[in-house]
Amino acid sequence: MPAISIKGIHMPESPIRKLVPYAEAAKKRGTKVYHLNIGQPDIKTPKIAMDAVKNADIDVLEYSRSEGSETYREKIAAYYKKNKVNVTANDIMVTTGGSEALLFALGTIADPEDEIIIPEPFYANYNGFATSANIKVVPVVSKFEDNFALPAIEEFEKLITDKTKAILICNPGNPTGYLYSKEEIQKLAAIVKKHDLFLIADEVYREFVYDGIEHYSILQEEGMDDYAIIIDSVSKRYSMCGARIGCLVSKNKAVMTTALKFAQARLSPPTLAQIACEAALETPQSYFDEVNAEYVDRRNTVIEALEKIEGVRVAKPKGAFYCIVELPVKNADHFAQWLLESYDLEGETVMVAPAAGFYSTPNIGLNQVRIAYVLKKENLLKSVHILKEALKVYPN
Structure with missing residues (x-):
């Protein structure tokens, strides 16, 4: 056999x-x-998204562009600007869920046997994505007793080697629900710049923050254009898990150019789902x-x-x-x-x-x-x- x-x-x-x-x-x-x-x-799911699919006047269900439709990416950029993240459509790639965005990011920045540092506990599929990309997850433990706050930066420093390519966080966190503060993001920004690493932030839950606290994105931090990669998705934001639409966001041109080659290899994200997601961006506050x-x-x-x-x-x-x-x-x-x-x-x-x-x-x-x-x-x-x-x- x-x-x-x-x-x-x-x-x-x-x-x-x-x-x-x-x-x-x-x-x-x-x-x-x-x-x-x-x-x-x-x-x-917002009715406006479901109606967009029902009312779509389509004779042929065609491929979209590999990076996603231009009109949808323009509207995503406008959404980010409302959330104090200044990006353009060219900084955005539409993906088949946030999962594909992360796979593209890992494929873009890491070679086999390279390492990614992740505070744990973390979204379980990060282990699976790392296995798919043949890279090593290096965990840094966040503690239950600290409500899973960011571990001390010294703990990250101990783990950085010549194989380290990035630090990956989920903010707010799955499975912990922890929300990293602006100060914690700034500490991470400082360490990736010091060691010339990428900072990948899975921000799919950015809309769900409580107790009067604001979400602070890694791309709100000054000087992060070359280092920051955002993973995002519509799944939770609009209760559209089955749409399987996400995006990869970075102002690093080399990252986006390279990720596009991975996107071209899988052809394109689903057309009907993009129509629904574009309409969902009109959902009222x-x-x-x-x-x-x-x-x-x-x-x-x-x-x-x-x-x-x-x-x-x-x-x-x-x-x-x-x-x-x-x-x-x-x-x-x-x-x-x-x-x-x-x-x-x-x-x-x-x-x-x-x-x-x-x-x-x-x-x-x-x-x-x-x-x-x-x-x-x-x-x-x-x-x-x-x-x-x-x-x-x-x-x-």
């Missing part, structure tokens, strides 16, 4: 999706499953105000309920719609599977994402889960109640 690639063997499973077969089996048994495991908002208020309410609801459970600790997020929760269990992977295979409360159970998969360092986060508070309040309260009762009878 022909052999599978070593890269394929080393490709990590998604901690978010690997439990899906158990959830599906539970549903077939008639158990209702509350999904706290995945960042799929239940907020309605009131939509985001209402969505943010809803998420603040959900965050406060779920954290207050979790903190009442004996032995449970929660890191309070400042953005996105996730939180890391420490449970009084030895192995959250086993607990999450047990919830789906062996437990229900009056015919209902919950699905969570074990947090160990969001770390690169072995044996960290084994008793942690990520909870996505993307459900309505009443369902969040039901879910936390199920967790509380399950912990009372969990055998391990």
